[in-house]
Amino acid sequence: MDEILNLAAAHFKVPREKLTPDDDFFKMLGIDSLQALELLTRLENHFHVELPDYELQGVSDFRTLAGRIQARL
Amino acid sequence: MNLFQGKCVSWSVNDGVIELELHREPCNEIGSVTLDELERFATELLALAEDDAHALVIYSAMPSGFSAGADLRELYRRSQGMERGQAVAGVREYLERIHEVMNTIDSAPLTTIAAVHGVTFGGGLELALVCDLIIADKMARFCFPELRLGLIPGFGGIPRLKRDLGNAVVRDLLLTGRSFNATKAQAAGMVSQVVGEGEALRVARATAAQLKKFDRATAVAAKRFIKPIPYAELKREIDIFCDLFMKPAVENGLRKFVESTDAQPYLP
Numbered sequence: 001m002d003e004i005l006n007l008a009a010a011h012f013k014v015p016r017e018k019l020t021p022d023d024d025f026f027k028m029l030g031i032d033s034l035q036a037l038e039l040l041t042r043l044e045n046h047f048h049v050e051l052p053d054y055e056l057q058g059v060s061d062f063r064t065l066a067g068r069i070q071a072r073l
Numbered sequence: 074m075n076l077f078q079g080k081c082v083s084w085s086v087n088d089g090v091i092e093l094e095l096h097r098e099p100c101n102e103i104g105s106v107t108l109d110e111l112e113r114f115a116t117e118l119l120a121l122a123e124d125d126a127h128a129l130v131i132y133s134a135m136p137s138g139f140s141a142g143a144d145l146r147e148l149y150r151r152s153q154g155m156e157r158g159q160a161v162a163g164v165r166e167y168l169e170r171i172h173e174v175m176n177t178i179d180s181a182p183l184t185t186i187a188a189v190h191g192v193t194f195g196g197g198l199e200l201a202l203v204c205d206l207i208i209a210d211k212m213a214r215f216c217f218p219e220l221r222l223g224l225i226p227g228f229g230g231i232p233r234l235k236r237d238l239g240n241a242v243v244r245d246l247l248l249t250g251r252s253f254n255a256t257k258a259q260a261a262g263m264v265s266q267v268v269g270e271g272e273a274l275r276v277a278r279a280t281a282a283q284l285k286k287f288d289r290a291t292a293v294a295a296k297r298f299i300k301p302i303p304y305a306e307l308k309r310e311i312d313i314f315c316d317l318f319m320k321p322a323v324e325n326g327l328r329k330f331v332e333s334t335d336a337q338p339y340l341p
Contacts, residue, residue: 034100034137034192041212041254052251053216 001066004043008062011042021063043069076117081107084114089127090281091118091183096134103196103228104144108170115177122182127289128281129181131204132188132274139187139213142195143228149327161315168227168311171196175229179203180302182293184284188277189213190270194252199228202237202263205296208280209255209264210273216252222330223322227314232306238262 001021009016012029019028026036037053043065044051049072059065075085081097081104093114095101103111118129133139152160178185178200187201190210198215201207217226225231225247234243242261246253258264268276284292317323 034141037192037214037252038212041214044254045211045256050254050257052249054249054251 001062003046004062004066004069007042007046008039011039019062021066022061024060025062025065026060047073049073077110077113079106079110079113082110082114084117086121086126088282089125089285090278091121091126091129093129093131094134095132095140098135099141100135100137100192101133101140101197102144102146103140103142103171103200104147105167107144108167108174111174112170115174118177118181125289127183127292128284129178129183129185129204130188130274130277130281131178131185131200132277133190136191138191138197139189139193140197140200141192142197142199142218145222145327145330149331152324152327157319161318164227164318165311165315168314171228172307172311175199175203176302176304176307179229179233179300180297182296183289184281184292184296186277186280188273190273192216194218195226195230196228199226199230199233202230202233205300206266206280207258207264208266208268208273208277209258210270211255211267212270213255213258213264213273214252215246215255215258215263216250217246218250218252220247220250222326223320224317224326225310225314227310229307229310231310232303235306236301236303 005019006016008025008029009019012031014029025031036056040051040053040056047069049069051068051072055068059068074087075083077084082093082095084091084093097107151163185204186206186208187204188208189201190213193201193213194216195218198217217230219226231247234246238261255264255267259267266276
């Protein structure tokens with residue numbers, strides 16, 4: 001979880017302490033769907049997983065996102 | 074030497090390498106102005122190749138990516154208020170012009186390299202696929218999202234995917250509408266090199282410089298031997314696209330895309 005929050009904070013240049021697992025990352029990071037795909041790519045590269053973008057349907061918080069990644073490890 | 078500076082694209086030649094830069098905000102959506110300029114480029118490309126250019130590098134100056142594909146907002150706007158048959162006729166004409174450009178680049182008598190980063194979707198992926206080599210930044214992402222709009226790729230993507238990749242990967246891309254990252258695209262055989270973030274253009278230029286060492290006529294002969302242009306299938310793709318464009322699902326899909334409050338609604 002920490003790794004995901006650290007990656008998101010670094011990629012979108014927001015203070016790490018502002019992000020928590022249950023945050024809506026679209027709202028908290030102020031991102032659109034294209035930027036969400038950038039985050040997805042960053043996470044795939046970091047965790048060496050493949051996460052089809054339809055797995056992000058309905059996912060807007062880091063905790064659920066972490067679960068999706070975990071399921072692919 | 075800068076040869077053309079357009080609203081959407083520009084090109085130059087330096088030491089035998091033609092560079093085509095895409096620079097239409099926000100992400101090189103391919104609309105009518107881009108098409109006009111690409112047609113002009115395609116004409117000049119053949120003259121430049123005669124004049125001893127040995128390589129072409131296509132890249133994007135837009136931070137968000139290589140190209141997000143067809144300008145769907147323009148397509149929707151133009152088809153509104155038109156009788157369906159008239160809209161389809163307009164689409165067919167547009168596709169035939171795009172195909173002419175794509176086929177010219179695909180068959181060009183020099184080695185072509187797409188240096189891609191970020192979003193490389195739909196028509197943008199189709200533009201990359203006409204090139205002999207794709208060099209991808211590790212943040213590049215590839216997708217054919219057309220199924221989400223009730224369509225299939227219309228700029229020649231399916232025949233070119235079939236030419237280059239295994240059918241299972243092609244089915245995955247087309248039928249799920251999902252995007253792949255550069256690592257997956259390289260494993261599938263679509264991308265020849267995955268490079269560090271921001272490095273695609275530099276590596277493409279280094280590759281183009283390497284090509285200068287080889288006899289051009291031999292390189293062209295090899296390219297023609299191993300890279301057939303699937304003309305019959307490309308024409309068939311246009312027919313299928315136009316048949317689908319007649320259906321209400323397409324208008325609904327386009328409307329949903331255009332009316333989305335997300336600036337670029339790219340999640341499936």
